[in-house]
Amino acid sequence: MTETPVCRRLVGRTAVITGAGSGIGLATARRLASEGAQVVCADIDESAGKAAADEVGGLFVRVDVVDPEQVEALFKTAFDTYGSVDIAFNNAGISPPDDDSILTTGLDAWKRVQEVNLTSVYLCCKAALPYMRRQGRGSIINTASFVAVMGAATSQISYTASKGGVLAMSRELGVQFAREGIRVNALCPGPVNTPLLKELFAKDPERAQRRLVHVPVGRFAEPEEIASAVAFLASDDASFVNAAEFLVDGGIAGAYVTPL
Numbered sequence: 588m589t590e591t592p593v594c595r596r597l598v599g600r601t602a603v604i605t606g607a608g609s610g611i612g613l614a615t616a617r618r619l620a621s622e623g624a625q626v627v628c629a630d631i632d633e634s635a636g637k638a639a640a641d642e643v644g645g646l647f648v649r650v651d652v653v654d655p656e657q658v659e660a661l662f663k664t665a666f667d668t669y670g671s672v673d674i675a676f677n678n679a680g681i682s683p684p685d686d687d688s689i690l691t692t693g694l695d696a697w698k699r700v701q702e703v704n705l706t707s708v709y710l711c712c713k714a715a716l717p718y719m720r721r722q723g724r725g726s727i728i729n730t731a732s733f734v735a736v737m738g739a740a741t742s743q744i745s746y747t748a749s750k751g752g753v754l755a756m757s758r759e760l761g762v763q764f765a766r767e768g769i770r771v772n773a774l775c776p777g778p779v780n781t782p783l784l785k786e787l788f789a790k791d792p793e794r795a796q797r798r799l800v801h802v803p804v805g806r807f808a809e810p811e812e813i814a815s816a817v818a819f820l821a822s823d824d825a826s827f828v829n830a831a832e833f834l835v836d837g838g839i840a841g842a843y844v845t846p847l
């Protein structure tokens with residue numbers, strides 16, 4: 588039997604992950620820890636975040652990513668505990684049902700999604716950068732989405748706009764800080780098989796099919812497949828990957844006609 592090679596690219600690195608209690612964030616906490624990183628699991632959900640931190644031998648910090656003081660405190664705690672901030676995976680995000688077509692989405696729903704998905708990334712980058720500049724090293728990975736690069740007739744208008752903002756902001760930061768040893772990339776996952784999505788599509792197979800037909804590989808991603816891309820971007824293997832629109836989407840954004 589061949590053994591899976593153990594990848595240990597992140598030994599001695601400190602990673603801060605927002606939204607670490609669930610989905611992509613949780614899978615990434617596991618993956619980065621398995622590669623040797625010290626992981627700070629940040630989440631607004633205390634029990635999920637703490638469970639993630641306990642599982643990976645990391646530190647839990649409860650944070651609401653829209654609160655500037657809490658975000659500052661998160662990165663300070665990471666630095667004070669482990670002595671560096673090498674990786675920031677700014678990933679927490681929401682996709683609430685009242686964010687829908689522009690025709691029906693109210694201003695409150697619009698603003699809430701902008702705050703949690705976009706303003707939070709601004710706050711996290713602003714808080715992480717001073718540590719990384721002092722170190723002369725750092726990798727920031729901001730979770731955008733494939734919807735930042737293509738349109739959907741099944742609109743979530745504020746979500747899509749927020750992810751477009753994350754993409755543009757990441758590009759700009761990647762360019763601005765490139766000569767200080769800091770890389771900033773936007774991760775653009777395709778649809779991921781999260782519990783919520785599974786439940787939604789189990790109830791409504793037609794809804795799933797409408798989307799699956801556009802995915803060349805014919806399935807949604809598993810959170811671990813997104814986590815492995817984050818591990819790559821976080822590591823020195825990605826030393827020349829910067830300011831990128833890093834699509835991990837099974838080919839959706841490249842497709843016109845998909846296989847039958």
Ligand SMILES: NC(=O)c1ccc[n+]([C@@H]2O[C@H](COP(=O)([O-])OP(=O)(O)OC[C@H]3O[C@@H](n4cnc5c(N)ncnc54)[C@H](O)[C@@H]3O)[C@@H](O)[C@H]2O)c1
Pocket residue numbers: 605606607608609610611612629630631632635650651652653678679680681682703730731732733775776777778779780781784
């Ligand atoms: N699931 C997908 O199909 C998909 C596709 C593309 C992009 N994304 C993006 O990936 C990221 C993670 O998505 P997921 O599917 O893993 O979601 P998820 O709902 O499984 O996990 C999100 C986590 O973020 C936390 N969170 C929410 N609001 C917060 C706040 N204000 N402060 C701190 N933590 C907060 C939640 O408690 C939760 O643990 C999001 O930014 C999402 O938009 C998801």
